[in-house]
Amino acid sequence: MSGRGRVEDYLGVYVPGSTPAHRMPVGAKYLMLIVVGVLPFVLRIWWFSVLCLAVSVLISLLVARLPRRIALRIGIPLWIMNGLILAYHVVLGDWRRGVVYVASLMACLYMSRVLTCTTSADALMDAIAGFARIFKPLGASPEKFALAVTLMWATIPYLLGAVLSIQLTAKARGLERSSWRFVIPVMVGIVGHALEVGDALRARGLGDEPGPGPETRQLSES
């Protein structure tokens, strides 16, 4: 599997299925994310954060039935970050706060994964467009807004892949220690990719305003 593929595992790419989590409306999943993943940050009660973390693990494994590799893997950098957060608060004499931050962060991550792993991109776009419809009287285009958010999400693996690719190129030229040198080629690559995606969207007519015309014609087989 490519580096990008592994990056996508961490982000939580849609896993087709028919579990209760897959069948649940997107709105209910967002509500679950808010209650289990966001509320602990607001309440800041250590045992509640731990409880939410346990609930998020149970939802991931039993309700969404995600493979453990996809549901629970967080990678070494996040383990290190969690360890540093916990150590920092223990040293300051308030271990409870450390537990709140670490457990809440993990619960939020796992619940986000449940949302993205059990909801197709198309369903997510529908949900985002549905939410953005309230801004329509102000001139907003819900479909464009949904497309922009989805594209932003879909581009993250590409961006991380671009950094890895430039690092490899630099390593091949013996420049692996000059990490600051990566910035400009990565930026150039990202801008180039954005232009290409812009062209692709334009070529596919995805940025065009909907309205009467060929876009509204019926497909012959649908």
Added chain:
Amino acid sequence: MIEFRQVGLTVDEYDIQGVHRQVTILSGIDLRLPERRVAVIGPNGAGKSTLLQMVNGLVAPTSGVVLADGVDPVRDPRRARSQAGYIFTDPRSQLVMSTPVADIELSLRSLVKKRADRHRRALELLAERGLADIAARSVHDLSGGERQMVALASVLAVEPTIILADEPTTLLDLRNREQLRRAFETLDQQILCSTHDLELAASMDRVIAVEGGRIVDDGEPGAVIQRYRDRMVRLADPNPVHR
């Protein structure tokens, strides 16, 4: 049918000292293309891709008119884009969603209102191209050939009448080139394809050679390709005295 009526394109360019000059990308392009499959060949920078981009309005000519099935892409770009699908050289730029099925569903959003119908249709389209097994795989994990076939399925999803393919086999291995060439043969749409792949060009109904922004040859594939090959061999000769 695609038509170019005295089409030209000049662009402003500034050198490193800021001195302005006008560069001609295309000039005097006058073509009527009723054939079902047409290839455009020529060296790098000849203007092949620009010619294609004009058909669905990605680039507007500075003189003349382009018509795609009677539609002027400058006046009605939305309609032009809906009837002329575009396949890019590198499908990684074209596939904007993370899985093939999601990308085709995106193409179908403005045409099929119900999500379940979109999903069903997307799976059908992938199955028609023999891609059912990779429907839910990450596009980053697909081979170049699989990506290009998904890009083709994604373009076909909106049922265009014209397919514009910009060097579609450049990044493909021999097997995938052959697969794409066969796919082109089975399509009902008119295909206008720019390419360096002379085997692909030879399989078309008509070949147009473009050099320096002008049409230098046009006609039956075998003869045009042979003359083009001869010209390129002469140009590559390091010792022209012995020509």
